Structure formats: C-alpha cells, structure tokens
Amino acid sequence: MVSKHLVQYIVGRVITYVVTLFTAFTIIFLLLKAIPTSIVELIVESMRATGTVYDPRALIELREALYEIFGLRGSLLEQYTTFLRRFLSMDFGPSMISFPTPARELVLRFLPWTIGLLTFTTILSWVIGNILGALASLFRKSSASKILRGVALTVYPIPYYILALILIFLLCYVIPVFPIGGGAPTAPFLSLEFWRQVVHRSFLPAISIIIPSMFGWWFLSSSTLTLNTLSEDYYVYGELRGLPKSYLFKKYVLRNILLPQTTALALALGGIFGGALLTEAVFAYPGLGLLLYRSVGSGDYGVALSILSLSIIGISTATLIIDLAYPLIDPRVRYR
Numbered sequence: 614m615v616s617k618h619l620v621q622y623i624v625g626r627v628i629t630y631v632v633t634l635f636t637a638f639t640i641i642f643l644l645l646k647a648i649p650t651s652i653v654e655l656i657v658e659s660m661r662a663t664g665t666v667y668d669p670r671a672l673i674e675l676r677e678a679l680y681e682i683f684g685l686r687g688s689l690l691e692q693y694t695t696f697l698r699r700f701l702s703m704d705f706g707p708s709m710i711s712f713p714t715p716a717r718e719l720v721l722r723f724l725p726w727t728i729g730l731l732t733f734t735t736i737l738s739w740v741i742g743n744i745l746g747a748l749a750s751l752f753r754k755s756s757a758s759k760i761l762r763g764v765a766l767t768v769y770p771i772p773y774y775i776l777a778l779i780l781i782f783l784l785c786y787v788i789p790v791f792p793i794g795g796g797a798p799t800a801p802f803l804s805l806e807f808w809r810q811v812v813h814r815s816f817l818p819a820i821s822i823i824i825p826s827m828f829g830w831w832f833l834s835s836s837t838l839t840l841n842t843l844s845e846d847y848y849v850y851g852e853l854r855g856l857p858k859s860y861l862f863k864k865y866v867l868r869n870i871l872l873p874q875t876t877a878l879a880l881a882l883g884g885i886f887g888g889a890l891l892t893e894a895v896f897a898y899p900g901l902g903l904l905l906y907r908s909v910g911s912g913d914y915g916v917a918l919s920i921l922s923l924s925i926i927g928i929s930t931a932t933l934i935i936d937l938a939y940p941l942i943d944p945r946v947r948y949r
Contacts, residue, residue, distance in 0.1 A: 623937065630933040637925045638700045641918075642693055653679040656709065682706035682915075700922045705915035708908075716915035720901065720923065727893070727900035730815055732882065734822040739878050741823075742831025747866050749832070750839035751858070761832070768828040774891040777821035781895070784817060791817050818896045834877070838870040879935040880928065 657676050680686055682705075687695075699705055708716045746765075749758040768776075784790050791813065842848055848865050893902030901920050908916035 622940075626933055626936045629936075630929055633929050633932075634925065635697070637929070638697055638922075639693075641700070641921065642696050646689075653685065700918070703919045703922050705918050708916050709911065709913040716913070716919045719904065719916055720919045723899055723901050723904045724923075726898065727902065729811075730818060730898065730900060731822070734819050734826065735878070735881050738823045738826035739831055739874070739881070742827040742829075743835040743870065743874055745827070746832040746835025747839045747862065747870060750836045750843065751862055751866060753840075761828075762836070765828040765832045765836075768825055769830075769833060771825065773821055773825045774895055776825055777818070777892055777895045780817050780821055815898070818892050818898045821892055821896075830877075831874070835870055835874065838873065839866055842866050842869050876935050876939070879931045882931060 653676060656679055657672060685692060703717045703720065705716045708714050708719045711719055745761055749761045752758050842865065848861065851861050851865060890902035890906055892898070893900045894906045897903065901923075905917060905920045907913070908920070
C-alpha cells in the first residue's frame with residue numbers, strides 16, 4: 614500500500630516543478646515585453662535596409678505574418694497563453710538564420726552533439742574529480758596529495774575558455790594535431806570514419822571542459838567533504854578498530870561524500886541542454902552553445918528561445934528527479 618506521506622511528498626514536488634516552470638516562462642515573457650524595440654520591427658527594418666523586400670505591400674504582409682509567428686497578436690493575456698504553449702513545445706516558428714527551417718528542427722539537429730559532449734565530460738570529470746579529491750584528503754600528508762592540491766588551486770581560477778585557447782595554440786598551431794575549426798563530420802553517418810572524425814573533432818573541446826571541472830569544483834568539494842568525514846566519530850572509531858584504509862575509503866568516505874555530489878551531478882546534467890557556449894564557440898563545435906551564440910548575434914529569437922526553453926525544462930526536471938530519488942539513496946531522508 615502506498616504511504617500517505619509518499620503521495621504528499623510526490624504531489625508537493627510536482628507542484629513545485631510546475632510552479633517553477635511557469636515562473637521561469639513568465640519572467641522570460643515579461644523581459645521580452647520590456648524590450649523597448651519590437652522583434653518584428655527589427656526584422657522588417659533589417660530586410661528593408663538590405664533590400665530583401667522592396668514592395669510596401671509585401672512588407673505589410675511580412676509584418677503581419679511575423680506578428681502571427683511570434684504570437685504577438687491579441688490581448689496581453691492571449692499573447693501570454695500563446696507564449697506558454699509555444700515555450701512548452703519549443704515551437705517558435707522558422708529560424709531567421711536558416712529560413713525557412715523551423716527553429717525547433719534546427720535545435721534538435723544540434724542537440725545530439727551537445728548531449729554527447731557534455732554528458733561524457735560531466736560524468737568523467739565527476740568520477741575522476743571525486744575520487745582524486747577523496748584520495749588527496751585521505752592521504753593528505755603524501756607528496757602526491759600536495760601536488761594534486763597545487764594543481765587544483767592553480768587550475769580552478771582559470772576560466773575554461775582560456776584553457777581552450779591555450780589548447781588551440783599548442784595543439785592546432787604549434788603542434789598541428791587537431792583541426793582549428795570544428796564542424797560536423799563529413800563521412801557517411803555511423804561509418805568507422807564518421808566516429809573517427811567525431812572523436813578527433815571532440816577531443817579538444819572535451820579536454821578543455823574535463824580538466825577545469827575535474828580539478829575545479831569536483832576535486833575541491835570532494836576533498837572538503839572527505840576532510841569533514843575524517844573528523845567524524847564513526848571514522849575515528851573505524852581507525853581505532855584497525856579497519857583497512859581501503860575499507861574505510863569505500864564504506865565510510867565514498868558513501869558519505871557521494872550523497873551531496875550526486876545532487877550536484879544531477880543539476881549539472883540537467884544544465885547540459887544550454888550547451889557550453891564559449892567552448893563550442895571557440896572550437897566551432899556544432900552544439901547548442903554555438904547555435905545560441907549565432908542566434909543571439911543575428912537576432913534569431915526563435916532559436917534562442919527554443920534553446921532557453923530546453924535548458925529551463927532540463928534543469929527543472931533534473932531537480933524534480935533528484936528530489937524524488939534522494940530518499941532512496943540517503944537513508945537519513947524520509948518522504949515527509
């Protein structure tokens with residue numbers, strides 16, 4: 614029989630999830646309405662200035678069509694309702710930089726590249742960073758631990774896009790092992806050459822994300838959590854009993870530090886739908902970050918809003934999942 618507390622807990626979290634989504638969408642809607650210039654008028658004026666459309670009647674028809682596409686017809690409430698519907702379905706009409714391709718189709722075309730890159734780099738840096746951080750604190754008097762801490766404190770303040778530029782200079786100019794520009798593979802889909810090109814073009818972007826993430830937040834937070842665990846009475850008692858270091862590490866240290874780190878990992882994975890904007894722009898990697906950079910620079914609001922909606926839904930969903938799953942992985946938490 615399902616517990617009453619469990620039902621109340623799930624219903625409460627789902628309501629919070631829905632309220633979060635609508636709050637985020639409402640803020641975006643109000644920000645768009647607060648822009649002093651009209652999106653439609655900017656597009657029309659741009660086409661008029663470049664000579665794309667000459668006929669005044671065609672300009673009027675274009676303006677009416679754009680108002681319909683962006684859901685700017687009717688009262689403020691009708692516009693808000695249309696905006697919410699389109700936000701949830703990511704249906705913001707055609708892309709302006711790839712007209713007449715729908716913005717949603719363009720986003721879905723770039724999405725697998727971002728998911729592949731950021732899922733792999735996030736999980737790998739999380740695993741290695743947590744293990745190294747825990748070991749560095751467990752054997753904090755060793756030379757290897759001091760070296761790792763020194764590397765972490767050096768790498769952590771460096772912005773990841775600076776590391777990306779250094780990698781491009783070293784491995785694309787000085788030692789031309791990797792291509793300067795990215796782009797999608799040209800080989801037939803799913804062929805051996807296709808996967809070789811994927812790995813070859815994704816290696817530098819992946820390294821530029823893994824190194825600062827691994828020796829940054831994951832290493833330092835894991836090291837701090839481990840130090841806190843080492844001072845706990847149950848760990849000191851385990852040492853006094855003469856338990857092996859390997860047993861203490863697996864049963865006492867890892868099991869305690871992974872609880873909060875799992876929460877952080879879930880939120881990080883939820884945030885991958887926004888793309889790694891600067892990394893993808895620097896390496897010309899065909900992901901959502903590069904698409905967002907190009908869409909904002911060219912005023913392609915449909916694509917930008919589609920990526921933004923995907924990012925909001927991803928982070929909110931990840932938060933909901935971890936809220937529902939946390940009592941299952943932490944025995945100290947109950948469905949209350």
